[in-house]
Amino acid sequence: MNYETVIGLEIHAQALTQSKMFCACSIKFGSEPNSNICPVCTGQPGSLPVANKKAIELGIKAALALNCKIEPSSIFARKNYFYPDLPKGYQISQYDKPLATGGWVDIDVDGVTKRIGITRLHLEEDAGKLVHVGADRIMGAEESLVDYNRGGTPLMEIVSEPDIRSAREAAVYTETLANLLRYIEVCDAKMEEGSLRCDANVSLRPVGQKEFGTKTEVKNMNSFKAIEKALLSEEKRHEEVLEEGGKITQETRFYSEETNTTSGMRSKEEAHDYRYFPEPDLPPIEPDDKWIEEIRQSLGELPQKRRQRLIDQFGLNTESASILVYDKPLANFFEDTTKLYDKGAVVANWLTGEVTAYLKEKKKTIEELDLKPPQLAELLKLIDEGTLSGKLAKGVLVKVIETGKQVKDIVAESGAQISDQGELNKIIAEVIANNTKVVADYKGGKETALTFLVGQVMKLSKGRANPALANQLLKEALT
Numbered sequence: 001m002n003y004e005t006v007i008g009l010e011i012h013a014q015a016l017t018q019s020k021m022f023c024a025c026s027i028k029f030g031s032e033p034n035s036n037i038c039p040v041c042t043g044q045p046g047s048l049p050v051a052n053k054k055a056i057e058l059g060i061k062a063a064l065a066l067n068c069k070i071e072p073s074s075i076f077a078r079k080n081y082f083y084p085d086l087p088k089g090y091q092i093s094q095y096d097k098p099l100a101t102g103g104w105v106d107i108d109v110d111g112v113t114k115r116i117g118i119t120r121l122h123l124e125e126d127a128g129k130l131v132h133v134g135a136d137r138i139m140g141a142e143e144s145l146v147d148y149n150r151g152g153t154p155l156m157e158i159v160s161e162p163d164i165r166s167a168r169e170a171a172v173y174t175e176t177l178a179n180l181l182r183y184i185e186v187c188d189a190k191m192e193e194g195s196l197r198c199d200a201n202v203s204l205r206p207v208g209q210k211e212f213g214t215k216t217e218v219k220n221m222n223s224f225k226a227i228e229k230a231l232l233s234e235e236k237r238h239e240e241v242l243e244e245g246g247k248i249t250q251e252t253r254f255y256s257e258e259t260n261t262t263s264g265m266r267s268k269e270e271a272h273d274y275r276y277f278p279e280p281d282l283p284p285i286e287p288d289d290k291w292i293e294e295i296r297q298s299l300g301e302l303p304q305k306r307r308q309r310l311i312d313q314f315g316l317n318t319e320s321a322s323i324l325v326y327d328k329p330l331a332n333f334f335e336d337t338t339k340l341y342d343k344g345a346v347v348a349n350w351l352t353g354e355v356t357a358y359l360k361e362k363k364k365t366i367e368e369l370d371l372k373p374p375q376l377a378e379l380l381k382l383i384d385e386g387t388l389s390g391k392l393a394k395g396v397l398v399k400v401i402e403t404g405k406q407v408k409d410i411v412a413e414s415g416a417q418i419s420d421q422g423e424l425n426k427i428i429a430e431v432i433a434n435n436t437k438v439v440a441d442y443k444g445g446k447e448t449a450l451t452f453l454v455g456q457v458m459k460l461s462k463g464r465a466n467p468a469l470a471n472q473l474l475k476e477a478l479t
């Protein structure tokens, strides 16, 4: 039997606020356990929540970027369940009246663009964190410690339509969403720190069948790569069960990266198990049109539009343009540099090549470097003028980054490219005199000997000889 995989994703994105969803406690990552807590976020009797306006604003901003409709009136609801990380005995979330509904996002999967529907975006608070001693989950742990710092952190839950058809699409969708949310500055989208989390509903159905198969929910996928691996493994498990004539149990499953398998955690709850009801302590969210319009204006040019513009305006290829727009400061750096040096493709090459490699190695962002657009522009102009070879320029670039000195000072210290014929001919004469055997080989017809001799010229000039000119002069000297 041929099966089709159906996946819907629930992304929990932490809103980039200073404080929690319903109280003024800080949400700083990495604080001392239970240091950022108060009566509201620890569920003390008589404490009252107040919604964080900034979190609502960021939720609306994200929803607009995802082409959703902002509901004129949405309400908070209590989702009731017991767990030690949830001191109130319920989570404040949104249920039948979410903040926003009915959007979409386009994803590029291996060169093909696909539109994924967004069912809804709603706001809710995060639970606290349990630290399981001796195991990575509560089962098998010797004891579990609770830290309420994270309890009450504002989250945007973004629910997709079941439009995703493969593990790869699921990973690309999540990455696209992460990039978008980061770009519009509503979430820093760091999966490894938990500021972006992803749960996946997976089911299989025979190709051609309309009804969905029974789904399972997969949790604990902590990177884009893990999403792809986990869902491939879950897809395979479904297929094996179905092939043997078995039935899939609707349940929540835990993915282990170590074994690359999923295992059952608990049977999947139905909505009625949570006994949702409207939160009586919070008023409805009723954003007026003026506010929504202001937020829409603040979005600016979205990454997919900007990427297309960079391609059209500067002749960049899709890959370079993608690297640039998914790092907003890098894209801004690019555009600022092109105002001073107009060969966009050359600027993009340097930024997505040398500079990006450096940033990755040092785990830094472009904003943290001493390199600024005028310096990169100056460097590129020196290459065009012949003052620096590409190779020398790379060395100068690293020195600019590491010392913060000006390009011209570094060139003055380490020397420009040698393009003076007289000076080059002196070096060439020395190389010819020192390598009589290789010279004889070349004259005897061994073309490759020339490469060696050029190499010697570069070595003797400490990399400063203009390579094209050295090559030409050497040939002339040898005939």
Ligand SMILES: [Zn+2]
Residues within 6 Å of the ligand: 020, 023, 024, 025, 036, 037, 038, 039, 040, 041, 042, 152
């Ligand atoms: Zn608090």
